Amino acid sequence: MRPMPTPPISAAPEAIESWPLPYVDRLDARAAETIDLVVIHCTELPDLAMARDYGERVLYDAGTGNSAHFYVDRDGRVSCFVPPARIAHHTRGYNARSIGIELVNTGRYPDWFDSRRQAMAEPYPDMQIDALSALLRRLAAEYPSLRDIAGHEDLDTAQVAASDDPSLQVFRKRDPGPRFPWARVLAAMPLRRVP
Secondary structure: OOOOOOOOEEEEEEEHHHHHHOHHHHEOOOOOHHHHHEEEEEEOOOOOOHHHHHHHOOOOOOOOOOOOOOEEOOOOOOOEOOOOEEEEOOOOOOOEEEEEEEOOOOOOOOOOOOOOOOOEEEEEEEEHHHHHHHHHHHHHHHOOOEEEEEHHHHHOOOEEEEEOOOOOOEEEOOOOOOOOOOHHHOOOOOEEEEO
């Protein structure tokens, strides 16, 4: 695994570190006008290095894996793993039309499907939310067809058997979760939340 890049200390909040995944050229290309949705995720992992490790894993016959386009770390650093001109695998059924943004946050890690560990208690730091808001404004300006925003939990509502008790069901995806400040983010940019 390549070491995590460290942007210069003086980097502006809207600076984006280009850090393409090894298989990025194998991801399908798409026209800018087909992008009309942003999906907000949280990594549900402890740090960006582990999120990168997960993103580099090849899971499909095409030699690609699961990853969002942008990752926003707790300190506001933004990394681009997949350029928006490529289709990243981040939300079942919505990949072709959406840009995925992951916020580094532990979520339910490491017991994602344990029914006793479904609370997502880590708050999102101000620096992270400010960087996300700046990124969203930038994307809305660059992609005129971009109109909507949703949380992963809004679009993937499937349930799975709980790991601690298979007779119970838990949501497969809960991100960005109850601590995500939707009102603050929506007030800072021109996208509407998908109901």
